[in-house]
Amino acid sequence: MSEATLVTYLPSRRRRPLVAALIAMIVVSGCSAPAHESSTSGDGLPVIVHDFGIDLSGHSRVAAGDVRFAVQNQGPEMHELIVVRSDTTQLPLRSDGMTVDEDRIESSIAGSFEDAQPGEHGTLQLHLEPGHYVLFCNMAGHYQAGMHADLDVQ
Amino acid sequence: MSSRRTFKPLQARGRRPIYAIVIVFALFSALSVGLSIRETSRSRNQGAVVEVAARQRTLAERYVNDVLLVQDGRTADPSTTADLLARSGDALLNGGIAPEVAGDDDEIKVPAATDAGVRAQLEQARRLVTDLTATGQAMLADQSVADVPMTAHETIAATDPVMRLRVLETLVSNVSLNSARTIATRADDNIASLITVQVVLGALGFIAALVLVGAMLAAARRQTAHFRSLVTSSTDLVVVFGSGACVYTSESVSAMLGRPDSEMLGDGLASFIHADDQPLVRPAIDHGEPREIAFRMLDRFGEERWLEAHVTDLRRDRQVRGIVFNARDITERVRLEEQLTQQAFNDGLTGLANRALFRDRLDRALARSTRSRDVLTVMMVDLDGFKQVNDTLGHDAGDGLLRDVASRFATVIRTTDTLARFGGDEFVLLLEGSDEAHASSLADRLLDAISDPFSVAGRQLSVSASIGIVVHQGGPGDADELLRHADVAMYAAKEAGRGRYQVFQFHMARELGELLGLEHELRTALRKGELTVHYQPEFDIASGAVVGVEALARWESRTRGSVAPARFIPVAEATGLILPLGEFVLREACEQAAKWCSDGLVSDGFVTWVNVSAKQLGAGGMAELVRQVLDRCGLPARSLGLEVTETAIVAEGTAGELARAELEDIHDQGVHIAIDDFGTGFSSLAQLRRFPVDVIKIDGSFVQGVEHDRKAAAITANIVNLAQLLGLRTIAEGIESQGQLASIQQLGCDVAQGFHFAHPVPADALTARLAESAGQRGSGCLVEDDQELHLAVVADRSGAA
DSSP states (O other): OOSOEEEEEOOOGGGHHHHHHHHHHHHHHTOOOOOOOOOOOOSSEEEEEETTEEEOTTOOEEOSEEEEEEEEEOSSSOEEEEEEEOSSSOOOBOTTSSSBOTTTTGGGEEEEEEEEOTTOEEEEEEEEOSEEEEEEOOSTTTTTTTOEEEEEEO | OHHHHSOOOHHHHTHHHHHHHHHHHHHHHHHHHHHHHHHHHHHHHHHHHHHHHHHHHHHHHHHHHHHHHHHTTOOOOHHHHHHHHHHHHHHHHHOEEEOOBTTTBOOEEEOOOOOHHHHHHHHHHHHHHHHHHHHHHHHHTTOOGGGSOOSSSOOOOOOOHHHHHHHHHHHHHHHHHHHHHHHHHHHHHHHHHHHHHHHHHHHHHHHHHHHHHHHHHHHHHHHHHHHHHHHHHOSSEEEEEETTEEEEEOHHHHHHHTOOHHHHTBTHHHHTBOGGGHHHHHHHHHHOOSSEEEEEEEOTTSOEEEEEEEEEEETTOTTTOEEEEEEEEOHHHHHHHHHHHHHHHBOTTTOSBOHHHHHHHHHHHHHHHHHHOOOEEEEEEEETTHHHHHHHHOHHHHHHHHHHHHHHHHHHSOTTSEEEEEETTEEEEEEETOOHHHHHHHHHHHHHHTTSOEEETTEEEOOOEEEEEEEEOSSSOOHHHHHHHHHHHHHHHHHTTSSSEEEOOHHHHHHHHHHHHHHHHHHHHHHHTOEEEEEEEEEETTTOOEEEEEEEEEEEETTTEEEOHHHHHHHHHHHTTHHHHHHHHHHHHHHHHHHHHHTTOSOTTOEEEEEEOHHHHHHSOHHHHHHHHHHHHTOOGGGEEEEEEHHHHHOOHHHHHHHHHHHHHHHHHTOEEEEEEETSSOOOHHHHHHSOOOEEEEOHHHHTTTTTOHHHHHHHHHHHHHHHHHTOEEEEOOOOSHHHHHHHHHHTOSEEOSTTTOOOEEHHHHHHHHHHHHHHHOSSSOOOOHHHHHHHHHHHHHHHO
């Protein structure tokens, strides 16, 4: 995430009661607080993560430079999205064989969107040099179950 | 708006906010507790779910191991594990019993998943379990695992069956753990929500309580202000004492006393209480008793203000901690009462005590005397002849005289004596500690004080008084009796000649009692006709002929029998009944005389004598009455004679003059006038000459002594001589014997009268005798043969006796 900017999250369901309570507090107490900023997927490269796959909606190529990924978790499970420059789709696995060995590809990782809760939207903006990139989820077994996609940056 | 103006005391309205606060807190507490209970229960259930979800990971690992063991030819039961996985997954999703895991966990009851996200995860986990067990079964059946359909959308690139099995196991574990985490997170969220809700509820309750408390305080302030304004604007006085010192006074106290609060707080207020009232007020200030007091305070100008206070001991009341005086200014009322008392107990004319006050003082004095046995004296003072002053000079003059007399009396008495006026000219004195000697001395001084003439209406009037004294020798006594006895003594003084005092003696009381009874009966007797007229003949001594009769009133009482004239005539004199009585006798006698004349029973010189009292003459109108009666009866005036006493004609002043004028008139009509009871009064020769007198009736006391008493004989002789010198005829009264008759005949008396000849007899009896005598005489009025009648009368007397 060194080059990534986590722009915003939409409010998740788990936060709704707290938000509602806060709103009630604000209304009752008469205080004011800045409204929670929200955003939509808006423009950008749509990336749908789900059990168990990453769908780029046919956009397997993008122009180099600043790339904005509009990430949406449509699966029931929590996922993440890691963007790594790799010449091949096959990434090195750790010894358990269930996760990608991120230490070995650390220098190639362009950025990541972590802990995307089910139903969550978010954007991931990266500056990508031309090359071949692999987008994958490194939750245990998810990569092996098919959660990875190729992206060519030109 | 009207409801807002209506004041309601604290008891009626002030508790509402308190009730509201309690209800709000109860509601919030119940809500809070309910939420806590629900959330705690949910957390417990979710704990079980998390446990079961976490167990799925273990079961998945066991299943893979079981499959690998079986492939390795060792004993294992992957199908049972698969069944456990499937049943547990179903239980997590739809609720129910998660089965026991042998050697590991017991059965766990879990609720159905309700959260959509959790359900999606659990369904995914169930699909992965299905894929896992299907892959395991394919391996055990030596079938191609690549052909096993994947139901959870996984696309496993690995072709190695064990790797595929492990990937699926990892996915099952991962998804199960994720679902457990999600469930735990939901629980955390719920706890957080609960905390938030609790905080909000607490805040709302706190705010509601603040609002209600504010409302209550506002209401209390309004009520306090209301009460304060009531207290401060009330004319009633409110004073609070704490530990004997004034700690609060309402504004009205300052206004009434004209003093600032600073002067009254502390010991100031108590110092303004009248010194005489301090012993009354001090216990109330210190102890709250007595509860009802009236006392005086001195205002800024030193004037007394009367306060009537209700005292309430509120020392135990934490809101007051003192003794409260609720007082009213009753100064005006007290002054009015004093004024009314003054009017009620004082004589408006003289300013002296009136009958009510005197009576009160006398009662108190008698009460003291009962205890101390001190002597006391009551004096009744009546002015002599005051009525004439009123009649001749008018009531204003009379009032002026009374005021002057009161002033002179006041200079003589002691300050401790009570001088009162009972009305009219009647003054009464109460002398405490005064014995008879002192009272007599004072009576002399009183008489002396009024001896100098009074200047009334431009005239100099000489006034005397008759004083009755009664001495109470100490001990119990009766006020009414003392006053009555003083009155009796005063009356006795009047009878004794006026201008003097008499000390009460008990025989006076007996006489008075008799007189009072007689007066009532005599009044009734006059009305009922119990009075009659009897006639006593008078004889010419020379000829023995009946030349007249004296008409005498007789009273035959139905209760007393025959009442002697000596008993009832003084009563009639004293009470004024003599006027109707005298008129009655005059009319009766004249009618009878006229009848005798018309019947030819008496001669022309026959005179019917009627007694006339001094009061009749003094009352006026006597001459006119005589004229009317004579006219009505047709009786010649010369046939009527009036007998008057010496005292009636010799009285000084107006009464005497009026009597003499009446007599002149009557005499001018031709009526004879006789001086009755001559010799007993104080007539002088000169006076006899001034009056129109025709006859002198010599008192029986002289006549009866004439036979044996040389002095009586000498007086009688002189009277007869005097009469003869003045050309008056004489009638000797009360002849009781032949010897007396002979003696007076010798002295030269003209006419005789007495029991020796005849008692007074009723008209009918005398008429019969006269008729008999006239029949013997033949005709005419002259009684020529008087001896017959004489004897007849004597015989009648004997018979009567």
